Amino acid sequence: MVGGVRARDLAQDLPTVSPDDSALTATRLIAARRLPGIAVVDAGGRPVAVLPASQVLRSVVPGYVQEDPALARVMDEAGAERLCVDNLAGERVGDLLPSSRHRVELAAVDGDATVLECAAVMARLRSPLLVVVDDGRVRGLLTAAHLLEVLLPAEDVDTVDQAASAK
């Protein structure tokens, strides 16, 4: 196939972090820009992992609060922030990653990948984020919603309710 949209044309240029960066700083970066997640890269710019925001949230909230959400009902925002900051204190980004034994295949494609190739890899690996790699270095990220938008270009979606109820 010649021409056509490729992964590198779609990749969002989002910030990356290294495994040695502070986990709290990386989390604040995701929070401040409301990122869907962040790519973790080694010193050479090669992708190590992708950390979805939902996975970061699991590391931020202490386990005993996850097990008993009612505990969280009595805590105001300042208390919640203190709790989460304390919970991440001293942690590195590398500590947020699954141990190598449990690590899953990295959802990554070459910059040349077609739209359908990107979608196939994300779908197979059940990843909400895809890393686009050019010449061994991270070029950017793609979200599932963005890929759906490219796969299924806009039609008149305001008729969703009517279309459904007419059937």
Place this chain on the structure above:
Amino acid sequence: MVGGVRARDLAQDLPTVSPDDSALTATRLIAARRLPGIAVVDAGGRPVAVLPASQVLRSVVPGYVQEDPALARVMDEAGAERLCVDNLAGERVGDLLPSSRHRVELAAVDGDATVLECAAVMARLRSPLLVVVDDGRVRGLLTAAHLLEVLLPAEDVDTVDQAASAK
């Protein structure tokens, strides 16, 4: 606790679909607005499930393409769209949901829930989306990144690289 930010103050008012809606129309809705996902509600407005965009992507891309992404390399965008549209033809939103045997607990909170309560439920259920319910009806959705933003209010995040390399 009196006052403070509650789930209902944070919930994004996103479109919802019913299990009987066309799967293709629902997918186009997620695509056109680049939604992180969509809440599935019954006729009474009660939440049935939450469908993250990544899960929808799994239903959109045919299984044989997921298993062999190289197949997708030879297909241009028009071909990819046809393939996905054909794959969803005749399907309902209900067909995209896991079977009731495999269905996981719905990530949902009451509108009164505190920020930390929302985070705890999402973290425990590993859900990238949380449904906020008021009086039994869906009020809106919350993403993990949005919750992180509220949990960890902005500081100077431009110093991430310096902070990390200084250690």
